[in-house]
Amino acid sequence: MTEKAKIGLFEYDVKNGLGLIGYNVDEHEHAHIIVDTKKCGDCDSMMCVWGCPAQCYQFRDVGLDEMKFQYEDCVECGTCFLMCTDGALSWNHPRGGFGITYTYG
Amino acid sequence: MSEEEADFDVIIIGCGMAGMACAAQLLKEGVEGDRILVVDRGEPVGAKNLSGGILWGRELDELDDIFPNWEMDNPGIERYINNKKIGFLSSDDAFIMEGKFASWDGIGGTSEPSMRTGWSVLRARTDAWFAEKLEEAGVFIMPGIKIDQLNIEGLDHTSYTARDLTSPAEDSGRGKNQKWRISNFDPEIVDAIRNGKIRGIVQDGEVMTSNVVVIAEGSNSILTRSYAFDSMIHAQDRHGIILGVKEVIHLGEEEINSRFGCYSGDDERPPSGMAMEAALAIFDDMAEKAWEEYPVTAGLVPRAGGWLYTNKDTLSIGVVIQLDSLPSGIHTYDMLAAYKAHPAIAPLIRGGETVEYGAHLVPEYGLDRMPTRLVRDGAVVIGDAAGLVYSNGAVIQGQNYSIHSGKLAAKVIANCIGSGDFSEKALGQYKKDLDASYVMRDLKRFKTTAKFLADDANYTWVPKFMGTMFNRVVREIGEEKITVEKQAMRLRKEMRRKDRKTKKGMGLLNLIRLGMMGRKL
Numbered sequence: 001m002t003e004k005a006k007i008g009l010f011e012y013d014v015k016n017g018l019g020l021i022g023y024n025v026d027e028h029e030h031a032h033i034i035v036d037t038k039k040c041g042d043c044d045s046m047m048c049v050w051g052c053p054a055q056c057y058q059f060r061d062v063g064l065d066e067m068k069f070q071y072e073d074c075v076e077c078g079t080c081f082l083m084c085t086d087g088a089l090s091w092n093h094p095r096g097g098f099g100i101t102y103t104y105g
Numbered sequence: 106m107s108e109e110e111a112d113f114d115v116i117i118i119g120c121g122m123a124g125m126a127c128a129a130q131l132l133k134e135g136v137e138g139d140r141i142l143v144v145d146r147g148e149p150v151g152a153k154n155l156s157g158g159i160l161w162g163r164e165l166d167e168l169d170d171i172f173p174n175w176e177m178d179n180p181g182i183e184r185y186i187n188n189k190k191i192g193f194l195s196s197d198d199a200f201i202m203e204g205k206f207a208s209w210d211g212i213g214g215t216s217e218p219s220m221r222t223g224w225s226v227l228r229a230r231t232d233a234w235f236a237e238k239l240e241e242a243g244v245f246i247m248p249g250i251k252i253d254q255l256n257i258e259g260l261d262h263t264s265y266t267a268r269d270l271t272s273p274a275e276d277s278g279r280g281k282n283q284k285w286r287i288s289n290f291d292p293e294i295v296d297a298i299r300n301g302k303i304r305g306i307v308q309d310g311e312v313m314t315s316n317v318v319v320i321a322e323g324s325n326s327i328l329t330r331s332y333a334f335d336s337m338i339h340a341q342d343r344h345g346i347i348l349g350v351k352e353v354i355h356l357g358e359e360e361i362n363s364r365f366g367c368y369s370g371d372d373e374r375p376p377s378g379m380a381m382e383a384a385l386a387i388f389d390d391m392a393e394k395a396w397e398e399y400p401v402t403a404g405l406v407p408r409a410g411g412w413l414y415t416n417k418d419t420l421s422i423g424v425v426i427q428l429d430s431l432p433s434g435i436h437t438y439d440m441l442a443a444y445k446a447h448p449a450i451a452p453l454i455r456g457g458e459t460v461e462y463g464a465h466l467v468p469e470y471g472l473d474r475m476p477t478r479l480v481r482d483g484a485v486v487i488g489d490a491a492g493l494v495y496s497n498g499a500v501i502q503g504q505n506y507s508i509h510s511g512k513l514a515a516k517v518i519a520n521c522i523g524s525g526d527f528s529e530k531a532l533g534q535y536k537k538d539l540d541a542s543y544v545m546r547d548l549k550r551f552k553t554t555a556k557f558l559a560d561d562a563n564y565t566w567v568p569k570f571m572g573t574m575f576n577r578v579v580r581e582i583g584e585e586k587i588t589v590e591k592q593a594m595r596l597r598k599e600m601r602r603k604d605r606k607t608k609k610g611m612g613l614l615n616l617i618r619l620g621m622m623g624r625k626l
Contacts, residue, residue: 005442005446008196008389008390008391008443009390009391009394010391010439010440010442010443010446011439011442012436012438012439012441012442014436014438014462016459016462017352017438017459017462018462020459020460020461020462021461021462021463022152034272036273044399044401044433045399045401045402045433046433047431047433049433049436050431050432050433050434050435050436050437051348051428051431051437052437053348053350053437053438053464054464055436055438075463075464076153076325077325077348077464077465077466078324078325078327078466079348079428079437079464079466081271082342082343082346082428082466083343083428085279085280085283086279087273087277087278087279087283087284088273089273090268090271090272090273091271091327092267092268092271092327093146093251093325093327094146094251095251096146096148096249096250096251096308096309097148097249099146099153100152100153100463101147101148101152101153102151102152102153102154102155102228102229102461102463103152103229103461104227104229104230104353104419104460104461104463105151105154105155105156105158105181105227105228105229105230105231105232105461105463
């Protein structure tokens with residue numbers, strides 16, 4: 001058990017988890033989620049950061065001054081689209097044949 | 106265009122439980138397989154699909170001429186459930202109720218109707234098999250296809266793009282004042298998108314026409330929202346939506362059998378299995394730290410449940426989180442870590458190897474959050490996209506509702522093919538049939554449940570109270586024995602002293618209110 005877990009704070013190794021999913025990542029120009037990070041500046045709740053189960057959003061939680069988004073690890077759940085209240089997100093599914101592949105589900 | 110024959114009678118978007126059931130029922134109703142097209146984003150079909158997951162109910166029996174021997178032959182139907190547990194977990198304790206039912210073995214000789222009633226499922230596998238069987242029956246299956254737009258009669262699909270439907274407008278406000286790029290288009294185009302006749306799909310710039318489009322796209326229902334079955338803002342409200350975060354852990358068939366008291370299957374039955382769900386009050390420390398760091402959401406209690414299901418040689422384990430209860434400062438996946446580390450859960454998964462991680466939305470909307478309409482001229486919405494999920498904590502249903510809605514839609518569509526009338530009025534019979542079915546009956550009868558499940562009590566003092574009560578009633582450490590009633594009164598007093606929130610939460614009026622809702626579960 002880690003030091004943090006001992007005091008009731010748990011950390012999931014999400015990169016390890018994501019490594020178990022099959023991905024066929026599309027090129028940047030076809031990214032299925034587009035974030036207008038200029039709109040994120042004064043967002044104080046950063047709900048996309050906390051909701052996203054794939055750590056696609058990183059911001060002040062990791063000490064950054066600017067929202068950093070990457071679509072490559074996305075598991076296509078759609079949580080961020082529901083979480084964002086600042087109109088910063090454009091969401092669509094990846095093009096056919098791209099994105100995640102579950103083998104269990 | 107309506108004068109020409111359409112490319113297909115029916116195009117079904119999505120081959121999950123709802124879509125596959127709709128296709129199978131259409132075949133049963135006599136619609137030719139080559140007049141049905143099923144498209145799915147997954148390649149192979151099922152690759153994008155994920156559930157908790159238990160399939161409850163015997164909806165598949167009626168489709169066994171298309172899916173013969175589904176219980177034994179479908180490689181994603183893992184174990185039948187004869188052991189059900191409902192738990193209350195607090196940071197220190199666990200109070201878990203367990204039922205093991207011979208009648209659920211489905212082999213007769215019990216006083217209750219003997220019937221296997223639920224199965225653990227792995228959806229990437231179940232759905233690939235369903236697609237394979239539909240294909241064998243003559244249905245066109247196209248995997249790896251994402252639908253960009255619906256084809257609207259009289260509207261040039263190049264006059265807007267799929268992006269315009271789901272991107273905020275330049276002059277968009279925030280929150281409830283959000284506006285989408287499409288709202289600034291020519292009103293005629295907007296009206297056609299919202300109210301025109303739907304006649305097929307557009308994929309990669311290519312139009313495929315059909316008399317009816319069945320939208321079975323699942324919980325992340327982009328098309329349903331975009332094409333105004335629901336308003337985008339209404340659909341985007343995160344109240345009533347749940348995120349499931351899940352791991353599949355390999356443990357081996359023998360180990361699962363011995364650890365969970367399951368037995369191997371035989372010629373007639375798959376192996377037996379266990380399904381456990383629990384209300385979680387285990388995030389106290391995480392929440393307190395989060396509130397401190399992010400005062401903007403201080404006081405928000407994460408309302409979450411956990412589950413553990415046995416598959417044949419793996420376990421499905423995960424947490425469900427009501428998204429409107431998530432405070433800033435807590436990552437959803439860290440809640441999974443906390444659940445896995447709980448003293449009542451950790452020994453059950455010890456030594457296992459995680460083989461998959463995944464996440465999926467659950468549209469546990471409740472009645473007031475379902476899409477405002479499920480039928481348009483030339484199209485219907487079924488399954489998760491229609492918000493057909495019900496849970497009261499002990500009963501969790503969705504996959505069977507999806508199958509049922511698919512069947513109901515298929516029956517109406519088959520009639521419409523016969524009459525050649527695909528208007529909103531004719532297809533509207535589907536909504537009427539759905540309203541009259543057990544799906545909507547359940548959702549209506551138990552409509553207070555959503556409120557009950559959204560009550561903080563179930564994720565704070567209730568699990569703690571249950572665990573501590575049971576502990577004190579059954580232990581023997583030389584203390585004076587008192588009646589259960591006295592024990593409960595004493596514990597309530599003690600807990601109410603802890604903090605103001607618990608004091609209020611366990612107040613008499615609140616208890617009465619909870620009890621009133623609890624009676625209606």
